[in-house]
Amino acid sequence: EAGVAQSPRYKIIEKRQSVAFWCNPISGHATLYWYQQILGQGPKLLIQFQNNGVVDDSQLPKDRFSAERLKGVDSTLKIQPAKLEDSAVYLCASSYLAGGPSQVNEQFFGPGTRLTVL
Template sequence: EAGVAQSPRYKIIEKRQSVAFWCNPISGHATLYWYQQILGQGPKLLIQFQNNGVVDDSQLPKDRFSAERLKGVDSTLKIQPAKLEDSAVYLCASSLGRDRGLLGYEQYFGPGTRLTVT
């Protein structure tokens, strides 16, 4: 079974530039998550989708971050404009979904995209 795919793996941009990350979840997974992980910290949930709908985006800095999930499958996360403090690893995860009971809560993570803002 293929895992969660993310691209690019690494990205270096200057502050005030824009950047986009792509995620392809495991086939059949209804729930998709985007996390930001700053070096030395645990992942921070930015946004959670259930199919096409947003379950939680309370920690997404909406003035500069946006995310969408096309047709309930792939997702993109965009930052515009980037700030120095956005330097982090951006992790995408997917799970079967809350409608699948306990099995639905196990998250499968992709390898992440390491963003460096200079």
């Protein structure tokens, strides 16, 4: 089974530039997540999609970050304009939400995109 794919793996930009990250989840997974992980910290959820719809984007800095999930499959996360503090690894994860609370909701993570803002 293919895992979660992300690209690019690395990106270096200057502040105030724009950047976009792409994620392809595991086939059949309805739920997709974007996380930001700053060095030395745990991942922080930015946005969660269930199919096409947004479940939670409460921690997404909406003045500069945007995300979409067209057709309920691939997703892109964009930062415009980037700030120095956006330097981090951006992780995409997906899960197959089987339904009842007795089901294990295991998230499968991609390798991440390491962003450096200079």
